[in-house]
Amino acid sequence: MKIKALKAAFPHTIPILTAFAFLGMAYGLYTRVSGLGFVYPLMMSTAIFGGSLEFVTVTMLLSPFAPVQALLMALLIQARHMFYGIAMLDRYRGMGLKKYYLIFAMCDETFSINCTADIPEDVDRGWFYFFVSLLNQSYWVISAVTGNLLGGFIDLNIQGIDFVMTAMFVVIFLNQWFKEKRHLSSWIGLAVSVLCLIVFGPDSFLIPAMVCIIALLTFLRKPIEGGEDKV
Amino acid sequence: MTLFQQILTIAICAIGTMTTRFLPFIVFFRGEETPKYIQYLGKALPGAIFGMLIVYCLKNVSVLTYSYGLPELIGIAVTAVLHIWKRKTLLSIAAGTAVYMLLIQFVF
Numbered sequence: 295m296k297i298k299a300l301k302a303a304f305p306h307t308i309p310i311l312t313a314f315a316f317l318g319m320a321y322g323l324y325t326r327v328s329g330l331g332f333v334y335p336l337m338m339s340t341a342i343f344g345g346s347l348e349f350v351t352v353t354m355l356l357s358p359f360a361p362v363q364a365l366l367m368a369l370l371i372q373a374r375h376m377f378y379g380i381a382m383l384d385r386y387r388g389m390g391l392k393k394y395y396l397i398f399a400m401c402d403e404t405f406s407i408n409c410t411a412d413i414p415e416d417v418d419r420g421w422f423y424f425f426v427s428l429l430n431q432s433y434w435v436i437s438a439v440t441g442n443l444l445g446g447f448i449d450l451n452i453q454g455i456d457f458v459m460t461a462m463f464v465v466i467f468l469n470q471w472f473k474e475k476r477h478l479s480s481w482i483g484l485a486v487s488v489l490c491l492i493v494f495g496p497d498s499f500l501i502p503a504m505v506c507i508i509a510l511l512t513f514l515r516k517p518i519e520g521g522e523d524k525v
Numbered sequence: 526m527t528l529f530q531q532i533l534t535i536a537i538c539a540i541g542t543m544t545t546r547f548l549p550f551i552v553f554f555r556g557e558e559t560p561k562y563i564q565y566l567g568k569a570l571p572g573a574i575f576g577m578l579i580v581y582c583l584k585n586v587s588v589l590t591y592s593y594g595l596p597e598l599i600g601i602a603v604t605a606v607l608h609i610w611k612r613k614t615l616l617s618i619a620a621g622t623a624v625y626m627l628l629i630q631f632v633f
Binding site for chain 1: 526527530531533534535536537538539540541542543544545546547548549550553562563565566569570571572573574575576577578579580581582583584585596597600601604605608609612614615617618619621622625626628629630
């Protein structure tokens with residue numbers, strides 16, 4: 295039963311394998327360039343398992359200790375996972391102990407597959423979800439650690455590899471942009487952050503920016519929602 | 526940052542992540558309807574968050590001193606144009622990063 299589910303799950307994860315091999319290695323290299331040993335990407339990719347936040351965590355590790363900002367940052371960057379959870383409430387029901395791992399490891403990519411995949415009737419759904427989650431996390435952890443270790447050996451000039459994080463957010467931002475009917479929220483995110491950066495400086499602009507974003511989105515709920523209703 | 530503070534920072538990020546992943550299953554385990562305001566934030570927040578994250582990545586770029594943020598601007602432009610044109614996530618990220626690396630290693 296498990297082997298069958300694994301065989302059914304693996305083909306669905308191949309695109310993720312490609313993506314994670316590249317991003318995970320880049321992340322691993324980034325941790326190496328930032329002066330962190332392989333234990334750091336190993337810990338972060340295992341315990342956090344959320345690409346964007348893990349990149350940001352590296353920046354946090356290199357900045358002064360700021361636990362409240364770290365928690366707020368984690369909650370805000372990962373807030374979208376709450377909505378994945380809402381979408382998966384029924385699918386993950388009655389999965390026994392596996393359920394805890396399924397929820398633990400529900401990154402964007404795993405959610406996308408488990409939410410949309412057509413699972414054959416004769417394959418156990420629970421184990422299918424489980425192997426998709428496990429395979430995806432394995433790709434990520436292995437790539438991240440490999441990237442970090444290779445960074446110590448290869449004599450390649452990788453100055454500037456940290457830009458992969460900026461490029462990744464530009465692409466995610468655009469993907470989000472393509473999905474939106476109105477772009478008020480995206481503009482708010484950019485404009486408020488730039489303003490707060492100018493006013494508060496690079497080390498303390500995030501919390502004011504996050505508060506202003508939540509406040510503005512709350513005040514502008516009508517125009518933003520009005521935009522979404524129009525097809 | 527001390528080693529203990531580093532471990533704590535990683536733990537906090539993990540706890541924050543797990544809070545967002547487990548919360549719906551804890552709050553809505555009976556299948557009650559999600560409050561409208563939360564549903565709204567779920568739709569509206571991502572755009573703003575990713576905009577904020579781009580700015581966060583660029584927070585230490587100085588536009589008033591050499592190289593005036595030009596490598597970053599060009600790198601982002603390449604990433605964005607390629608992505609709007611081809612919509613291939615990995616290609617856009619790889620090309621933008623490669624251009625940026627070449628720029629800061631050989632040009633600026």
